[in-house]
Amino acid sequence: MDAHRVIIVGGGVLGTMHAVEACRRGWEVVHLEADAGPRRASVRNFGLVWVSGRAAGAELDLAVRARELWEQLAIHSPAVGFRPDGxxxxxxxxxxxxxxxxxxxxxxxxxxxxxxxxxxxxxxxxxxxxxxxxxxxxxxRDAIVEPGLVLGALRITLEATGRYTWLPRRQVVDVETTPDGTAVAVDQLGNRHEGTAVVLCIGDRLSGLGGRIGATLAAAPxxxxxxxxxxxxxxxxxxxxxxxxxxxxxxxxxxxxxxxxxxxxxxxxxxxxxxxxxxxxxxxxxxxxxxxxxxxxxxxxxxxxxxxxxxxxxxxxxxxxxxxxxxxxxxxxxxxxTDERIYYRTTIDPGIVVVTGPAGRGMTLSPAIAEETWEELTR
Ligand SMILES: Cc1cc2nc3c(=O)[nH]c(=O)nc-3n(C[C@H](O)[C@H](O)[C@H](O)COP(=O)(O)OP(=O)(O)OC[C@H]3O[C@@H](n4cnc5c(N)ncnc54)[C@H](O)[C@@H]3O)c2cc1C
Structure with missing residues (x-):
């Protein structure tokens, strides 16, 4: 896919890191959040970028890559509070x-x-x-970030790109791919947000969406x-x-x-x-x-x-x-x-992707997960 427009659903750390990665690749981003501001796991955690406990192999590799990315992000967004304290x-x-x-x-x-x-x-x-x-x-290798500051700090950096639109109080209730391949997210007000892709990073709100996506999430591990x-x-x-x-x-x-x-x-x-x-x-x-x-x-x-x-x-x-x-x-x-995956990513329809399920390692892994999603989307 060439650089286009992506609709990101969910203003937590996964959604925000997907927005960062999209903007880095030159995409235009519309970022929708159900609440007035993100108030769920991404602001309630320890802020530990925790490499030490990860399983040997792919999970450790992903954590090491994520830590590298956190360090780089902190150069442009120092308010995330990255400290390599171990x-x-x-x-x-x-x-x-x-x-x-x-x-x-x-x-x-x-x-x-x-x-x-x-x-x-x-x-x-x-x-x-x-x-x-x-x-x-x-x-x-363990590090610390400030969960109360990370999301706001990254959004300020995103807004400076001129390619980023933040829309709080927009709960996505449905998604679809039109016959011409446009990916669409529909919010509670009936607004249709259209792009080349919709990436849903909805955290623990697994039952808020209808249709095929609702059914997929209900059966997901x-x-x-x-x-x-x-x-x-x-x-x-x-x-x-x-x-x-x-x-x-x-x-x-x-x-x-x-x-x-x-x-x-x-x-x-x-x-x-x-x-x-x-x-x-x-x-x-x-x-x-x-x-x-x-x-x-x-x-x-x-x-x-x-x-x-x-x-x-x-x-x-x-x-x-x-x-x-x-x-x-x-x-x-x-x-x-609940299976052997490190996190859950699935494509519901062409261009419509759900990413969630990193468990207690989501703050750590989020930048590297976003990088992997974009590699898959642009393959
Ligand atoms: C107490 C606690 C401590 C933790 N400590 C750590 C730690 O130290 N290190 C670590 O690596 N991980 C830690 N974690 C895990 C980490 O916080 C999570 O894995 C991560 O925050 C998940 O991010 P997320 O963006 O997927 O979810 P969330 O933070 O839940 O964000 C999802 C967002 O999507 C929005 N949303 C949902 N549905 C819709 C919709 N339909 N339309 C629009 N918006 C929608 C929600 O309102 C929410 O803001 C901890 C978790 C908890 C709870």
Whole structure:
């Protein structure tokens, strides 16, 4: 396809990265968002560009490419807040450290920037960590962006191209390809947005569209996950890396190694709520802390206070100091694929493509996913 006009549906990070890639290729972009501004997973996440935990092979390659793209994007849109701070996953038990040593001995350890640290090494790399610990696994490839700023920052850069139109409060209710090959998205007001292609990045709103697209999504191998999160007031300490506790190794495929079975038995709450500790400092000093994982729909409309108490206790044990007061609590939902794919992309009709389902890695992978969509569209 030559450069033309694309209609992008969904103002989250996937839709916005598709807009960035389209404009980079000289396409004109009309970008539709159902809400007054994007308020779903893309603004509710940790902002972790998380390379460390990715599965070996294609998923790791995609994450490495995505990190490269984030770094480049930050040159033109510095307000995304890209910081190449890396992360440390903390071990407080011998078997946790043993699993980290196993991961650090894998052939792709250098690609992830893994370095096994003893307790002094952890404190040297992140002096704010003063809890009791045995050591940790540093990942120099992990990075941080500011989820509250990314989308707005990228839209400002897009608007400067003169080829980008942002239309909030436009919910797409139907799509079609006309007999002459024009791709059309119809919004709730009956407006028809026409282009060479329509790319739908609708996140977890899987049941809002009718016709063939609605039927395709209803049968797609996708499931939703709900997470609880919180943020503290600014901390007086500066955290030089993102942090994770060893429970995170239960969820990230990079640690699906023989030593995983030898991890200490998880606490009942950890198993029931799929808990791990991830902790990242925002540019303004506050600490974003999570998380939990629930898969049973319909999801609770309220957040569970006892899970916040658990997360606070974990964070304080790891840091060795009291957290500042919690000032914000929220839940977020993402959509993930249930088969072996890394994310879900399907062509409904010629020129009409749906992209969703990157699960808890969507912030990380979004620029590289957009690049792959465009390679497919222009093949
Ligand atoms: C709590 C939490 C923490 C996470 N942490 C991380 C992390 O640290 N690192 C990481 O890599 N990933 C993380 N993720 C995952 C990541 O946030 C998601 O994978 C990613 O944001 C998905 O982006 P999206 O654009 O597909 O979806 P969304 O952010 O849900 O955006 C979809 C947008 O499309 C709009 N929309 C939907 N339907 C229509 C329609 N019919 N018409 C018009 N607009 C429509 C919606 O209103 C919404 O704004 C986390 C997710 C959560 C929930």
């Amino acid at each position: 992360s440390i996953t903390i071990a407080r038990h011998d078997n946790e450290l043993a699993l980290m040593a196993e991961a650090a001995a894998q052939p792709d350890a250098a690609t992830r920037g893994f370095e096994l640290l003893d307790a002094n090494g952890v404190r040297a790399h992140n002096p704010a960590v003063r809890g009791e610990l045995l050591g940790g696994l540093r990942c120099t 996708l499931r939703k996950c709900r997470l609880q999160m919180m943020q503290t007031a600014p901390a007086s300490e500066r955290l030089t890396t993102a942090l994770a506790d060893a429970d995170s190794m239960r969820y990230y495929p990079a640690f699906a190694l023989p030593g995983l079975d030898a991890l200490p038995e998880p606490a009942a709450t950890t198993s029931q709520w799929g808990m791990q500790l991830l902790l990242v400092q925002r540019a303004g000093g506050g600490l974003t802390i999570g998380d939990t994982h629930s898969y049973d729909e319909p999801f609770d409309f309220a957040v569970e206070e006892h899970l916040y108490e658990d997360l606070r206790a974990r964070a304080e044990a790891l840091l060795g100091w009291s957290l500042p007061p919690v000032v914000r609590r929220w839940a977020g939902v993402y959509t993930g694929v």
